[in-house]
Amino acid sequence: xKTSTGFRRTMWLWYDWQAAAVADNDGLIHxxxxxxxxxxxxxVIERLHCIANGGLIQEALxxxxxxxxxxxxxxxxxxxxxxxxxxxxxxxxxxxxxxxxELATQGVARAAxxxxxxxxxxxxxxxxxxxxxxxxxARLVEWVGLFLPDARFGSDRxxxxxxxxxxxxxxxxxxxxxxxxxxxxxxxxxxKSLREWGESIATFRGKLDRLENATRELAESHLPSLSxxxxxxxxxxxxxxxxxRMRLARLPAGxxxxxxxxxxxxxxxxxxxxxxxxxxxxxxxxxxRSPRWVRGKIARTIAAKASIAAKVDAFEGEPWSxxxxxxxxxxxxxxKAANPKPKRRQR
Amino acid sequence: xGKNRGKHYDMLSWAIRLEGRALWSENAVCGATVYGESLxxxxxxxxxxxxxxxxxxxAAMMRTKHDKSQLLPKEGTTILYLxxxxxxxxxxxxxxxxxxxxxxxxxxxxxxxxxxxxxxxTHLAKTxxxxxxxxxxARKHAAWGILLPxxxxxxxxxxxxxxxxxxFMGACRRFLNIGGLGLLSLKxxxxxxxxxxxxxxxxxxxxxxxxxxxxxxxxxxxxGYEDNHVLFVTRRVE
Numbered sequence: 338x339k340t341s342t343g344f345r346r347t348m349w350l351w352y353d354w355q356a357a358a359v360a361d362n363d364g365l366i367h368x369x370x371x372x373x374x375x376x377x378x379x380x381v382i383e384r385l386h387c388i389a390n391g392g393l394i395q396e397a398l399x400x401x402x403x404x405x406x407x408x409x410x411x412x413x414x415x416x417x418x419x420x421x422x423x424x425x426x427x428x429x430x431x432x433x434x435x436x437x438x439e440l441a442t443q444g445v446a447r448a449a450x451x452x453x454x455x456x457x458x459x460x461x462x463x464x465x466x467x468x469x470x471x472x473x474x475a476r477l478v479e480w481v482g483l484f485l486p487d488a489r490f491g492s493d494r495x496x497x498x499x500x501x502x503x504x505x506x507x508x509x510x511x512x513x514x515x516x517x518x519x520x521x522x523x524x525x526x527x528x529k530s531l532r533e534w535g536e537s538i539a540t541f542r543g544k545l546d547r548l549e550n551a552t553r554e555l556a557e558s559h560l561p562s563l564s565x566x567x568x569x570x571x572x573x574x575x576x577x578x579x580x581x582r583m584r585l586a587r588l589p590a591g592x593x594x595x596x597x598x599x600x601x602x603x604x605x606x607x608x609x610x611x612x613x614x615x616x617x618x619x620x621x622x623x624x625x626r627s628p629r630w631v632r633g634k635i636a637r638t639i640a641a642k643a644s645i646a647a648k649v650d651a652f653e654g655e656p657w658s659x660x661x662x663x664x665x666x667x668x669x670x671x672x673k674a675a676n677p678k679p680k681r682r683q684r
Numbered sequence: 685x686g687k688n689r690g691k692h693y694d695m696l697s698w699a700i701r702l703e704g705r706a707l708w709s710e711n712a713v714c715g716a717t718v719y720g721e722s723l724x725x726x727x728x729x730x731x732x733x734x735x736x737x738x739x740x741x742x743a744a745m746m747r748t749k750h751d752k753s754q755l756l757p758k759e760g761t762t763i764l765y766l767x768x769x770x771x772x773x774x775x776x777x778x779x780x781x782x783x784x785x786x787x788x789x790x791x792x793x794x795x796x797x798x799x800x801x802x803x804x805x806t807h808l809a810k811t812x813x814x815x816x817x818x819x820x821x822a823r824k825h826a827a828w829g830i831l832l833p834x835x836x837x838x839x840x841x842x843x844x845x846x847x848x849x850x851x852f853m854g855a856c857r858r859f860l861n862i863g864g865l866g867l868l869s870l871k872x873x874x875x876x877x878x879x880x881x882x883x884x885x886x887x888x889x890x891x892x893x894x895x896x897x898x899x900x901x902x903x904x905x906x907x908g909y910e911d912n913h914v915l916f917v918t919r920r921v922e
Contacts, residue, residue, distance in 0.1 A: 353833065385830075388827075389820075389826070389827040389828070391826065411826060413829050413830075415857070415858075424833040424834070430791075433831065434791070434813075434814075434816045437816045437828075438816065438817060440818075440819070441802050441806050441819045444802060445799045445803045445806060445819065447799075448800075448803075
């Protein structure tokens with residue numbers, strides 16, 4: 338815009354969430370538009386959203402039409418000249434605070450929809466329950482063994498909790514286990530505790546299965562490609578260990594390879610000991626059922642492929658099919674075939 | 685020998701009381717604790733114990749060699765707190781700044797990135813008007829900057845992520861008045877390790893702050909309360 342003196346003047350279109358104003362470089366306000374609908378909380382939140390996404394509020398758009406040459410700048414920008422901007426009134430500020438509180442509450446609620454967080458809880462829960470289950474089961478075996486020294490349950494440990502839970506006395510249990518009842522036995526209260534111990538282990542088993550099913554289900558929808566390649570449980574573990582799907586996708590394959598072997602890895606960096614060949618991915622039969630000397634090679638291949646799968650999942654590409662996994666399997670069989678024997682140590 | 689039965693405490697502000705080596709703040713919500721701290725009455729008024737090992741600001745108040753009250757904002761003003769966490773420090777600042785039902789008209793804009801932290805903060809804000817919780821990135825001023833129509837005189841940052849100094853300086857340029865107090869809690873482990881030790885790292889940060897138009901009033905080591913942390917007390921001069 339040319340002024341009478343012929344100088345080109347810079348015009349600024351200032352805006353915040355409730356008002357907009359046009360001013361020149363000297364801070365003289367030429368026009369302003371103020372919104373007074375701040376008693377409507379939902380409208381305030383909408384405006385905050387709009388600004389957070391880099392948008393312009395209605396008033397700013399209106400002034401932009403009137404002063405197309407004015408440069409729209411949000412409140413607080415360094416370039417803005419000092420001027421008597423139409424800042425929010427006390428009431429407007431109170432409304433803003435309430436809206437901000439509501440916005441934060443909504444944001445917190447949205448975190449429940451984040452599959453990364455859900456996966457972490459469900460996986461850690463199943464880990465903890467498995468650990469508890471195993472220690473409790475081991476105690477039960479020892480405990481029953483104390484009272485019934487003849488009993489042997491090397492192969493058939495899994496049915497023991499239920500058997501104990503269903504027996505109403507040690508004598509019944511002895512009959513069920515087909516062993517003799519020794520003279521010294523537990524007191525009434527002691528037996529009751531032992532029986533309840535067995536009962537709770539029996540219920541743990543079902544809970545554990547349900548937890549793992551929940552993990553599988555979540556992982557299969559959140560990480561379809563990685564799940565079909567490595568199995569949903571391992572996919573879930575990698576994702577949780579990497580602190581989220583997006584972070585896993587951004588990790589280099591070498592890091593994916595040693596995820597879960599941090600202790601050995603940092604020991605390697607610190608002391609120069611041999612680096613770990615595999616972390617959590619060792620759990621996959623491709624590695625754990627292969628001979629020792631090809632595990633490192635296979636781990637590298639799998640990590641590279643897993644890293645690609647994670648990227649496909651994170652950026653929501655087309656999930657992998659079984660055919661892709663078969664191809665990887667073929668490659669791994671090739672590695673195994675190429676290395677039938679361990680490499681001779683160079684002397 | 686008659687024991688001195690007179691005053692044996694200091695009031696650092698209207699609400700913050702130093703009793704021996706312990707800090708207390710007048711509880712704005714009577715009967716409620718925020719993080720399991722102890723409550724106690726002094727002269728009929730209920731105070732909450734400010735645990736310095738849970739709050740870096742509290743630790744800095746204990747460790748500073750200057751006047752402890754200098755670290756506090758003026759009551760009834762607006763402040764910006766980046767990296768609000770679970771609201772431990774915030775709750776005491778709120779006691780001081782706002783008082784019961786925000787009698788003093790203070791305003792705390794508390795920004796944090798983690799939904800888990802915001803969950804606690806939004807609960808806190810329900811009973812403490814004047815506290816404005818914001819779920820957002822401390823670096824993305826555009827998303828929540830409009831919550832502060834005017835610049836503030838007191839800014840605290842505790843984000844423990846790499847580039848914390850740049851984040852701090854950016855936030856100060858945008859939100860802190862000239863002459864305003866900026867407190868930066870710096871976690872050594874969050875910065876790139878140069879192999880020269882912590883003191884060299886802290887010295888470098890101080891240099892960086894001075895170069896960028898800050899004066900560093902004090903560099904408070906929080907060792908004992910919070911290891912490998914220092915708190916820079918800075919003023920913006922340009």
